[in-house]
Amino acid sequence: MSSWILLLACALPVAAQLAPSDLRVEYLRDPLGVDVAHPRFSWVPVDSERGAKQSAYQIVVSTGGATVWDTGKVASDENAQIEYGGEALQSDKSYEWRVRWWDQNDRSSAYREAHFDTGLFSAADWKARWIRGANQMRKDFSLESKPVRARAFVAGVGYYELRINGRKVGDHVLDSPYTVYRRRILYSTYDVTGMLDAGPNAVAAMLGEGWFGARAAIVQIEVEMPDGRRATIATDATWKSAPGPIVADSIYNGEAYDARKETPGWDRAGFDDSKWSAVSLDDPPAGVLSSQMMPPIRVTGEIMPVKMTSPRPGMWVFDFGQNFSGWVRLKVRGEAGEKVKIRHAETLYDDGTINVENLRGARATDTYILKGGDAEIYEPRFTYHGFRYAELTGFPGTPQQDTLIARVVHSDVEPAGGFSASKTILNQIQHNIVWGIASNLESIPTDCNQRDERMGWMADAHLYSEAAMLNFDMAAFYTNFLRNIRDSQDDDGSVPDTVPRARYARGPADPAWGSAYPLITLYMYQRYGDRRVIEENFDGIRRWTDFLTSRAKNGTLDFSKYGDWVPIEPTPGPLVSTFYYYVSADVTARAAEILGKSQPAQAYRELADEIKSAFEQRFFNPEAKTYGNGSQTSNLLALTMGVVPKGTPTLGRLTDSINYQHNTHLSTGIVGTRYLFPLLTRTGNSALAYDLAVQTTYPSWGYMIERGATTLWELWQEKTGDSMNSHNHPMFGSIGAWFYEALAGIDFDESAPGYRKIQIRPQVVGDLRWASGTLKTIRGPVSSSWSRDGDTLRMEVTIPVSSTAEVWVPKGHLDEIQVTESGKNVWKDGRAAEGVKAREEDGQIVFEIGSGRYVFERSGS
Numbered sequence: 078m079s080s081w082i083l084l085l086a087c088a089l090p091v092a093a094q095l096a097p098s099d100l101r102v103e104y105l106r107d108p109l110g111v112d113v114a115h116p117r118f119s120w121v122p123v124d125s126e127r128g129a130k131q132s133a134y135q136i137v138v139s140t141g142g143a144t145v146w147d148t149g150k151v152a153s154d155e156n157a158q159i160e161y162g163g164e165a166l167q168s169d170k171s172y173e174w175r176v177r178w179w180d181q182n183d184r185s186s187a188y189r190e191a192h193f194d195t196g197l198f199s200a201a202d203w204k205a206r207w208i209r210g211a212n213q214m215r216k217d218f219s220l221e222s223k224p225v226r227a228r229a230f231v232a233g234v235g236y237y238e239l240r241i242n243g244r245k246v247g248d249h250v251l252d253s254p255y256t257v258y259r260r261r262i263l264y265s266t267y268d269v270t271g272m273l274d275a276g277p278n279a280v281a282a283m284l285g286e287g288w289f290g291a292r293a294a295i296v297q298i299e300v301e302m303p304d305g306r307r308a309t310i311a312t313d314a315t316w317k318s319a320p321g322p323i324v325a326d327s328i329y330n331g332e333a334y335d336a337r338k339e340t341p342g343w344d345r346a347g348f349d350d351s352k353w354s355a356v357s358l359d360d361p362p363a364g365v366l367s368s369q370m371m372p373p374i375r376v377t378g379e380i381m382p383v384k385m386t387s388p389r390p391g392m393w394v395f396d397f398g399q400n401f402s403g404w405v406r407l408k409v410r411g412e413a414g415e416k417v418k419i420r421h422a423e424t425l426y427d428d429g430t431i432n433v434e435n436l437r438g439a440r441a442t443d444t445y446i447l448k449g450g451d452a453e454i455y456e457p458r459f460t461y462h463g464f465r466y467a468e469l470t471g472f473p474g475t476p477q478q479d480t481l482i483a484r485v486v487h488s489d490v491e492p493a494g495g496f497s498a499s500k501t502i503l504n505q506i507q508h509n510i511v512w513g514i515a516s517n518l519e520s521i522p523t524d525c526n527q528r529d530e531r532m533g534w535m536a537d538a539h540l541y542s543e544a545a546m547l548n549f550d551m552a553a554f555y556t557n558f559l560r561n562i563r564d565s566q567d568d569d570g571s572v573p574d575t576v577p578r579a580r581y582a583r584g585p586a587d588p589a590w591g592s593a594y595p596l597i598t599l600y601m602y603q604r605y606g607d608r609r610v611i612e613e614n615f616d617g618i619r620r621w622t623d624f625l626t627s628r629a630k631n632g633t634l635d636f637s638k639y640g641d642w643v644p645i646e647p648t649p650g651p652l653v654s655t656f657y658y659y660v661s662a663d664v665t666a667r668a669a670e671i672l673g674k675s676q677p678a679q680a681y682r683e684l685a686d687e688i689k690s691a692f693e694q695r696f697f698n699p700e701a702k703t704y705g706n707g708s709q710t711s712n713l714l715a716l717t718m719g720v721v722p723k724g725t726p727t728l729g730r731l732t733d734s735i736n737y738q739h740n741t742h743l744s745t746g747i748v749g750t751r752y753l754f755p756l757l758t759r760t761g762n763s764a765l766a767y768d769l770a771v772q773t774t775y776p777s778w779g780y781m782i783e784r785g786a787t788t789l790w791e792l793w794q795e796k797t798g799d800s801m802n803s804h805n806h807p808m809f810g811s812i813g814a815w816f817y818e819a820l821a822g823i824d825f826d827e828s829a830p831g832y833r834k835i836q837i838r839p840q841v842v843g844d845l846r847w848a849s850g851t852l853k854t855i856r857g858p859v860s861s862s863w864s865r866d867g868d869t870l871r872m873e874v875t876i877p878v879s880s881t882a883e884v885w886v887p888k889g890h891l892d893e894i895q896v897t898e899s900g901k902n903v904w905k906d907g908r909a910a911e912g913v914k915a916r917e918e919d920g921q922i923v924f925e926i927g928s929g930r931y932v933f934e935r936s937g938s
């Protein structure tokens with residue numbers, strides 16, 4: 078008896094401690110509509126013990142009680158992206174999957190279970206037809222019994238809102254996503270089991286123009302009855318359509334809603350639609366239907382106004398205190414026919430009225446016409462705005478401060494990281510970066526959120542993608558964006574400047590823009606260890622590099638459109654283009670190496686080397702010892718490429734330019750800025766990088782913030798007129814990666830991607846007293862924070878199960894240091910303590926650790 082109690086007593090804590098958490102299929106939790114044949118499973122092994130390693134795992138996949146895949150116990154420390162290898166998955170089916178793992182002592186965790194649903198795998202699974210009509214469509218149908226399972230598969234070009242029995246289906250907004258429609262349209266999958274009843278039912282849809290500029294939809298509801306029989310409700314010629322209250326909708330211009338034109342009951346069974354017209358069967362858009370395997374756009378939050386003013390009679394201006402993407406929800410009571418207008422803006426004039434000059438052609442105006450009676454609540458469906466201020470006119474009576482409430486709208490990517498430090502300005506920049514990035518994830522990474530643009534400009538996209546990956550879980554989002562790039566690639570291998578291609582983005586991309594293709598592919602591999610994106614895009618990035626070769630002369634490129642965009646000091650376009658030509662060849666070579674393709678690996682490595690020497694020959698100025706025109710960007714791109722021969726004082730020229738010619742300011746555009754900070758850190762100039770980061774005079778991030786910026790501006794200059802000057806352009810947010818990687822010191826290790834190996838190497842610089850970073854990686858949570866007091870430096874580090882890390886403890890100005898870890902001596906008298914793996918390198922003591930939480934403390938000795 079007593080031994081049984083003993084056993085139970087130790088068994089419980091072990092099971093509770095060893096667990097898999099955060100179960101995902103293709104980066105998503107419990108996803109619906111998985112439409113890949115071999116989905117990948119990931120989990121995070123949890124064990125607070127130090128040096129914990131997964132030694133084996135077991136995955137079991139089943140459907141309807143039958144096992145379709147059982148891996149058995151597989152000896153492996155891999156916990157991410159394990160490919161499904163069982164019986165072929167079937168369309169529109171629900172699967173359960175379970176996983177457990179064993180630690181280094183062969184103790185097994187309990188199983189944890191999650192679910193996924195498959196989508197419609199092939200064109201033949203789609204019985205529904207594309208239909209087109211006015212912006213409301215409906216259909217009554219009847220079911221013999223209440224279903225046990227029902228899934229709705231829906232796509233719209235442009236936007237749709239699906240409704241069943243009077244209620245909106247799901248919580249997506251601005252669906253379907255923006256894709257290269259002639260190649261691919263994304264459908265969403267909803268579990269609608271609970272929305273359907275025995276007897277009469279109705280399905281309805283509201284349609285908006287979206288990016289496609291038309292109103293067409295395809296809906297297929299697959300229903301399973303308790304007795305196993307199935308029914309399909311699908312869009313076809315029997316659906317009816319009629320115009321509804323949305324009298325106009327446009328992403329840029331806003332929505333006009335006339336509540337008097339509502340058709341009450343239209344989305345419920347039994348509505349009299351005899352006067353409605355038949356829909357027309359639309360030619361199917363040429364693109365294939367693929368599942369939306371990324372977080373949809375949602376309303377992710379609300380903001381109450383911080384201030385309401387009335388700069389003119391009958392005009393009220395609401396200040397939400399933050400630039401963001403979305404719209405406002407209006408509460409109003411008045412007479413039928415009264416017309417309320419809401420205009421949106423990023424800035425105000427001195428007299429308190431809104432300044433919409435920088436929206437250029439976007440009217441950004443929502444109009445609501447009252448139906449009269451009780452309080453009415455309205456929010457638009459098929460538009461979004463980038464704004465901080467909303468102007469209200471035509472309002473009956475006097476509004477309250479909560480008459481308008483802001484709704485924040487963007488791709489609902491999960492927050493993945495956090496950065497903070499003892500310097501207020503850094504925290505404010507971090508805030509602006511996070512809001513700037515989030516409000517520009519609108520199913521594609523956009524350049525801005527307010528004016529008549531909001532396109533997937535490719536340089537902007539790759540320049541802020543690393544900062545995005547450190548602040549949000551971007552894996553599914555960028556997997557989709559890379560597919561969009563693939564879908565946009567031309568036969569000659571070129572890709573457009575914007576993806577999808579905007580009407581005005583003609584011809585092949587500027588090399589600095591098109592290199593988003595190889596670069597985002599590489600970043601996905603480095604940060605998520607995702608080999609499949611390399612497999613899927615290798616051919617595409619190689620064709621992109623070959624396209625550049627076709628435009629090159631003697632190893633350099635003259636072809637340039639934008640170069641180092643919006644700089645203080647210009648840089649020759651051919652220099653920037655040749656740099657990205659090198660980057661493209663280099664990434665192609667690396668991708669080939671990763672895939673084990675030795676022939677192309679060697680060929681593209683040789684090409685990269687040739688570009689390097691051609692760059693050196695063409696752009697080096699032997700008298701000045703600088704590159705190109707000697708601009709900061711010219712020199713720093715040369716240094717980043719590694720072309721600068723040892724002993725050449727180019728780095729000194731760069732730091733002189735920053736320190737003296739520009740009085741501790743950068744002069745770089747979006748390209749140079751991205752590479753400047755890592756370069757300065759790599760070359761031992763973190764203190765200077767820090768001075769630039771915390772600078773508050775022009776040009777700097779602090780300059781924007783001191784002038785009230787709550788997101789990042791497009792320009793270093795303060796402008797508000799009728800010109801190109803968005804106040805929410807995340808491209809200068811590239812510095813956000815440096816916050817995590819250099820200041821908090823959480824860096825990946827190229828040799829073991831996906832944070833299997835981690836470099837913890839914080840830069841203890843300037844007047845910074847402490848810095849802290851956290852990051853949810855695919856292998857589990859990583860954190861690094863440090864603080865200092867006199868000569869004492871305290872570093873706290875967390876490393877996930879199965880990962881290893883090198884922790885770099887700086888000696889600072891001290892000759893000899895002593896280091897303890899959790900109070901025990903680990904380094905003293907220039908030597909590691911027994912059993913501790915450590916070495917001295919670059920004036921730092923480097924400790925090798927496994928998983929767990931560690932507290933290092935350095936002091937002088």
Ligand code: BGC
Pocket residue numbers: 524525530534535536537639642801806808
């Ligand atoms: C966009 C940019 C983009 C650029 C191309 C601008 O209008 O807003 O961010 O990269 O055009 O030069």
